Amino acid sequence: MNKFIFVSGGVCSSLGKGVAASSLGALLEGRGLNVGMVKCDPYINVDAGTMSPYQHGEVYVTDDGAETDLDLGNYARFTNGRLSQDNSITTGQVYESVIRKERKGEYLGRCVQVIPHITDEIKRRIRAIADSDMDVVIVEIGGTVGDIESVPFLEAARQIIHEHGKINALSVHLTLIPQVAGGELKTKPTQHSVKSMQEQGIQPDILICRAPVMLDESIRRKIALFTNVDPESVFTSYDISSTIYEIPLIFFEQKLDQVVLKKIGVESRHADLKPWYTMMKQFSSRKGNVRIGIVGKYMDLHDSYKSVYEALFHAGLAGGVEVELVKIDSSRIEESENPDGILGSGAVGGGVDGILVPGGFGQRGVEGMIKSSAWARTHKVPYFGICLGMQIMVIDWGRNVLDWEDADSTEFNKNTEHPVISLLEEQIGIKEYGGTMRLGKSESVAESGTHLFAAYQKAHIFERHRHRYEFSNAYREEMIKSGLRISGVTPDGSLVEAVEWTDHPWGVGVQFHPEFKSKPTAANPLFRDFIAAVRDRKQSQTYIQEG
Ligand code: GLN
Secondary structure (H helix, E strand, O other), X not given: OOEEEEEEEOOOOOOOHHHHHHHHHHHHHHOOOOEEEEEEEOOOOOOHHHOOHHHHOOOEEOOOOOEEOOHHHHHHHHOOOOOOHHHEEEHHHHHHHHHHHHXXXXXXXXXXXXXXXXXXXXXXXXXXHHHOOOOEEEEEEOOOOOXXXXXXXXXXXXXXXXXXXXXXEEEEEEEEOOEOOOOXXXXXXXXHHHHHHHHOOOOOOEEEEEEOOOOOHHHHHHHHXXXXXXXXXXXXXXXXXXXXHHHHHHHHHOOHHHHHHHHOOOOOOOOOOHHHHHHHHHHHOOOOEEEEEXXXXXXXXXXXXXXXHHHHHHHHHHHOOEEEEEEEEHHXXXXXXXXXXXXXXXXXXXXXOEEEEOOOOOOOOHHHHHHHHHHHHHOOOOEEEEOHHHHHHHHHHHHHHXXXXXXXXXXXXXXXXXXXXXXXXXXXXXOXXXXXXXXXXXXXXXXXXXXXXXXXXXXXXXXXXXXXXXXXXXXXXXXHHOOEEEEEEOOOOOOEEEEEEOOOOOEEEEOOEHHHHOEOOEOOHHHHHHHHHHHHHHHHHHHHHHO
């Protein structure tokens, strides 16, 4: 029988519910269980595809091309379960399918209501994940208990717990223990939060208390007494200065996984957390740092390029260096006379050792990115272009190497004489084009002898896409002749998937998004090699200077 673990949150948002749920997933996988992760998002959007990165952070793309909430990225970094469209359930999707059924007359004229119709649809979707070969399905319920929006999801959880029995379905509730002036830790918000859960008909089995410090035995007893939870089921997620990836080990040391296994009636088994311990060893043995300039347009919000930042961190673990993120709003470079003042060693705060241009849509900031690409190319500074960042390399090459002054993507200039990046439909001469998005997993073939091949150590690469525009084949020959290397193509050779600079330490652009598949315990190979190239170049330069 499948087991369900519902992870809810109380008191306030941003307590790290996604990381707590993922960490529990990692621990249960360490015990040899197959774990599925599901996010219930109480917003009415059908998916995150149309949401602004300014407001909602990154859109995380799955293999099957679903544009989901960035929490799925957390699941992917901590656990190994397959993630698809089905692992993200939004209020919008649930209502959409209930209303569609109602229109088709499938409710036989009955009154369609939140309970049971909406809740049944939520339950159906949650159970659909469990139907596969999952031992345990961890269901994270977005929002905070007490919010109007999350009520149907909590009600569905209550019904599943009731129908499947406590041994098959658990409630894990995350709360906050604040510390007031004078240093005292306060349990009252937690007591109230659990009361709100009880009002929804759910008695939490396990509490994870976010607190500035590890809670001592007496305070855990007090919380237990007020909330009907066993004292040994009260855990602390204390503030750490290391990395969120230490959290699985912090929970392990408190025996969270053992308590969960006992409660769901799974016999205790050997725990293999070696990859996590190895990762923490890498973390504490990093020496020196590298500064990576990320030139993009959504720089003010940390979450907009979440997977890129995480993948850089993973690459630093693999390469034994701390990666310092230097977030540069590309409009600053656009406005500057010479990017040297922002990127070069004379810049305020120091220059950058490598440049990454991430994905993006729309014209704003593009000129600054092109300047950054030209700067990295001519200064022989390692450069990594992802999706838009690769297209930028091609535009820079067209303008500054081939001297086509107006070279551009038709996304930014419809009338350019040199559309080096354009929609596929434009390339094959279709008049009416909507510009369909290429989404999800697809295959690329790396040419041997390239950085791309060296990274993956194989020709056939599977990564995820999210873009409309493509390298224009009409310019392929001239680009190659002038020295731009095409290092990856689609299996039929029809589309360019990656380009590289030759006579340069490391300049690679890829049309796909390798950041989505990077893990702290296994950095994505391109990110790993980019950081290694940056590190090696920095070290050799230091020797020359100290020489
Ligand atoms: N805007 C570009 C395109 O649609 C790049 C997209 C991206 O970087 N994800 O092709």
